[in-house]
Amino acid sequence: MTRSLPRRSQEPVAWSLFGAGGMLLAFLGPALVLITLLVLPALLADDVAAGHAAVLAALRHPLGALLAFAGLSLTFFHTLHRLCHGLHDLHVPLSARLVGWVGYGTATLLSLLAGVWLLGL
Amino acid sequence: MRKPLPPRQDALWWWRHPAYRRYMLREATALPLFLYALCLLYGVRELGRGETAFQAWLAFMESPPLIALQAVALLAVLWHAWTWFQLVPKILVIPTRHGTLPGHWLRLAHVVPAALCWLLLPLLAWWALGQFAGGGA
Numbered sequence: 007m008t009r010s011l012p013r014r015s016q017e018p019v020a021w022s023l024f025g026a027g028g029m030l031l032a033f034l035g036p037a038l039v040l041i042t043l044l045v046l047p048a049l050l051a052d053d054v055a056a057g058h059a060a061v062l063a064a065l066r067h068p069l070g071a072l073l074a075f076a077g078l079s080l081t082f083f084h085t086l087h088r089l090c091h092g093l094h095d096l097h098v099p100l101s102a103r104l105v106g107w108v109g110y111g112t113a114t115l116l117s118l119l120a121g122v123w124l125l126g127l
Numbered sequence: 128m129r130k131p132l133p134p135r136q137d138a139l140w141w142w143r144h145p146a147y148r149r150y151m152l153r154e155a156t157a158l159p160l161f162l163y164a165l166c167l168l169y170g171v172r173e174l175g176r177g178e179t180a181f182q183a184w185l186a187f188m189e190s191p192p193l194i195a196l197q198a199v200a201l202l203a204v205l206w207h208a209w210t211w212f213q214l215v216p217k218i219l220v221i222p223t224r225h226g227t228l229p230g231h232w233l234r235l236a237h238v239v240p241a242a243l244c245w246l247l248l249p250l251l252a253w254w255a256l257g258q259f260a261g262g263g264a
Contacts, residue, residue: 031160032211033241035204037248039163043197045249047189049256054185058178060259065174074171081164088157095154097138116168123171 020087020110027084030077038077062127071124079117086113153210156203163200166193212237 050057064070090109093100141147166188173184187193215237216230 028207028211031204032208032237033244034248035160036201036208036245037252038167039197039201039204040245040249041252042167042188043194043201045252045256046185049253050185054182055178056259057185057256058174058181060256061174061181063259064255065171078164078168078171081160085157085161085164088154089161092151092154092157095141095151097136116165120168120171123168123175127171127175 016106016110020083020106023080023083023113024087027080027082027087030080031084034077035081065124066127071127075117075120075124078120079113082113082116082120083110086110149210153206156207159196159200159203160207162196166196208241212241 046057065074086109090105093105094102141151170181170184170188173180188197212234216233219233221228221233
């Protein structure tokens with residue numbers, strides 16, 4: 007009898023990204039939503055040019071770009087991880103492998119887009 | 128004859144118990160947050176396309192459906208944060224001489240700095256943007 011080696015699970019990687027995203031969201035998420043909901047409209051209503059320059063400067067700074075990339079990418083991995091598991095919880099009849107590939111694939115693609123667009127600023 | 132398999136758990140199992148409903152609500156926070164992150168990603172692209180595009184993105188973010196999405200995202204991320212910090216003591220176990228660090232301390236050590244972030248970062252952004260936008264608005 008031959009026994010195949012156990013397949014290496016992608017779960018630890020997925021869970022690390024999920025966990026990092028969850029922690030980042032828990033600390034920074036409410037502040038970020040308050041900023042886009044209240045601060046940006048209130049301050050940039052009369053001077054969009056200055057606001058554009060300010061946000062551009064913040065995201066062109068290496069630290070700002072890194073934070074924005076981490077924030078976007080980890081949020082995508084966190085939320086898509088939960089949504090994929092949510093499909094399973096709701097008994098949506100799709101194979102876990104397919105859902106995993108589509109979910110984490112989407113998160114990877116969106117992270118790439120975030121990286122490309124942030125570097126292109 | 129073998130007995131047939133018992134019926135599978137139905138798709139609405141999570142509706143039957145308050146704890147399951149809270150669990151589903153926690154998992155559901157991911158949906159508005161995912162959509163919100165997509166909007167921010169779109170904002171990064173528009174930012175790079177110049178001032179007019181950025182202004183259009185700002186107007187898009189201020190449209191009623193997007194205001195509603197952001198309001199839901201705010202509630203969702205607060206619920207996410209609350210439930211997330213409740214789970215910390217289950218994952219983070221710190222040994223001490225007399226056992227392990229009590230869970231409520233660990234939760235407090237996360238909730239307090241997080242609440243400070245939620246309050247101070249918007250104020251900081253307000254101040255920093257105000258500097259840029261010509262001596263404060």
